[in-house]
Amino acid sequence: MGESDGGFSVTRRQLLRMIGMTAGSAAMYQAMSGLGFAAESPYKEPLQLGGAPKGSSVLILGAGIAGMVAAYELRKAGYKVQVLEYNARAGGRNWTLRGGDSYTELGGATQNCQFDKGLYINPGPWRLPYHHHGILHYCKQLGVPLEAFVQVNYNAYLHASDAFGGKPQRFRAVRADYHGHVAELLAKTTQTSKLDALVSKEDQEKLLQSLRSWGALDKNYAYVKGELSSNRRGYDKDPGGGLSGHPIPSTPMALKDILDSKLWEGLPVGDNYEMQTTLFQPVGGMGVIGQAFARELGSLIRYNAKVIAIQQDEHGVTATYEDTTTPGTKQTVSADWCVCTLPLSILGQIPINVGQAMAEAIAAVPYAAAVKVGLQFKRRFWEEDDQIYGGISYTDQAITNISYPSTGYFSGGKGVLLGAYIWGLDAMEFTAMSPEDRIKRAVEQGSRIHPQYPKEFDNGMAVAWHRSPFTLGCFGQWSEQARAKHYDNLCQFDGRIVLAGEHASCLPAWQEGAVTSALDAIGRLHQRAAAAGAAT
Structure with a gap:
């Protein structure tokens, strides 16, 4: 699929939106750059550096x-460590x-955030996969309590502006009907012997049995209104007790309507x-991890320190920084070695004497556009009215999704939603708006899924x-070509940096x-420092 002179073609944009809905924004960005995700974190066990060379x-x-x-x-x-941080807090993103x-x-x-006590929004990372062993190790090490993050909620919504009259559909209904219709089609194909060349007769029988189970098909291998399908997609009236307890089955959506x-x-989300x-989140917000590190490191971190120059020679590295609380005040700090974790978007604007290979690598990586909007409401209507407890609803509108809090269930009072996680071209448009207009637009679009928005x-x-x-x-935001050409040069040591x-x-x-790259970098730093110490 190509690009038009005006940017993404419609088909490209639709593809990116589909990837974003199903895999999350990070995967969408990866698709934009032509890269797939790494299979698993390389973290295996806590790092054991051994002793630092004396005085390093x-x-x-x-x-x-x-x-x-x-x-x-x-x-x-055992290294003497100093950290310079631009913000008045630790954690970065x-x-x-x-x-x-x-x-x-x-x-x-x-x-100025006006959320009620105990409520919050994570503008940056918001979930921790169970196989991200490194960050989970440090949560345990630092005593950061974790709780489950609900990624998939079958009672959340899937919404398309021009489908079903703009009415959002429950995830469970779309999933059940899509699976049911596909299972019925494949069962019919199997029964007409059209798979004889591909599947043995014995396996065809097993396939039919599995399709009946997977798709909630009836004895005739049909996906129809009834107990089986309603037990997947939900009932018009749920089973209950007594004379009024008889359930009323719901009517499946037609296959053509689902396809159109x-x-x-949005189905492959989970x-x-x-x-x-299982995914996790720190109790009280993602920033609790940064706060825990900050408490542990204490005075090693110098806050409000804006780095404005980095200089190295054969003996060490010196950073010049400005105290942001007293602009114009320049100070310097030096060390034998430097681990620079500044975003490349920032580092590329700071004078630094590194070789051409690293300089070109720093300049080769643009940064992705993204916008997050947190919305506080007067009551938790998504629970009280819609019975949605955690999880994410997806829409084809710019806001992309609505994420419901995975904590505070049944608490009453106010609540905060992630009302938008916007990326790509739409994020650029929202970035150009004032914060007030971004919020207004998020409320407008969210109201098409939850009509309670304006009032609440x-x-x-x-x-x-x-x-x-x-x-x-x-x-x-690496491109495939940039990663092939520049990634190793970016990660290699340049002198003492x-x-x-x-x-x-x-x-x-x-x-x-971030965790695994830091461990890799300091492991190599320690080897160099030890070698330099042995040489002297």
């Missing part, structure tokens, strides 16, 4: 997850916005390796990552990529 020091730039993992392990090994927080984006727009609606695009159960809306927060002063984008972060991993957009 390391300067770490950035107190995001990669920087703090590096600082934690290097300090444990590991970030939770709560009531009382204030955030100013590029352009000067300031938002394209709601099937089949993706990164999204398979209370307040919101909208973070557009390209306007984030500490990242200038959501995450490194090594880079780390999700951009220096094959798990982009995941905190696990």
Whole structure:
């Protein structure tokens, strides 16, 4: 599929939206860049560096997850460690916005979070796959309590603006009907002996049995209205007790209607390796991980330190930084080695004397556009009215999805939804809006799925990552060609400097990529430091 002169063609855009709905935004970005996900985190066991050469020091730039993992392990090994962090907090994109927080984006727009106590939104990462062993190890190490994150909820919605009169459909109904109709078609094909050349007679019988079970088909291998199909897609009236307890079966959607609606695009959500159960989230918000690292590292982190130059020679590395609380005040800090975890979108604008190979690699990786909108409502209507407890509803509108909180069930009072997770071209459009307009648009689009939105809306927060002063984008968006040409050069040592972060991993957009890249970088740093110490 090609691109028109005006950008993505319709077919390309539809493909990306489909991938985004089914696999999540990170997979969509990977598809845009021509890359597939790495199969599994390479993390196997806690790092054992051994003792540091006496007096060795390391300067770490950035107190995001990669920087703090590096600082934690290097300090444990005996290195003298210093960390410079632009923000007044640790965590970087590991970030939770709560009531009382204030955030100013590029352009000067300031938002003051008005969420009620205990409610929050994660503008950056929001879930932890069970096989991301590295980040889960540090949660355990730092005493960060975790709880289940609900990725797939069969009672959530799939929505297409021009299908079924714009009315959202329950995930379970679309799934049951799609599977049922496909199973019936394949059963008919099997019964007419059209699979004789492909499947033995014995296996055809087994296939028919499995199709009946998988598709909830009746004794005639038909997917029809009745007990079997309703037990998958839901009833018009659920079974109950007494004389009024008889259930009323529901009527399946026609196959043509399902196919035309394209709601099937949202069905493989939980089949993706990164999204398979069980996923986790820290109790109280993703930013709890950053806070735990910050408590552990204490005074090693110098906050409000904006790095403006990085210089190295054969003896060490010096960073010049500005204290953002007193603009114009320049200071320097030096060390034997440097682990730089600054996003490439930031690093590319800072003078740094590295070789051509690393310089070209830094310049080769643009950062993805993404917008998240958190919406507080006066009551948890998605639970009280729609019986949706956790999970995600998907739509073909720009907001892409609505994620329901996986905590605080039945608590009453107010609640906060992730009212939009926008990416690609739509994210660029939303980024150009004021925060107020982003929130307004998210409420307008969300009301087509939940009509309660306008009446129940209370307040919101909208973070557009390209306007984030500490990242200038959501995450490194490698193309297949750029990764083949520049990735190894980006990760190699240049003199006394090594880079780390999700951009220096094959798990982009995941905190696990930051963890594993940091461990890889400091493992090589330790080898070099030990060799240099032995030489002297």
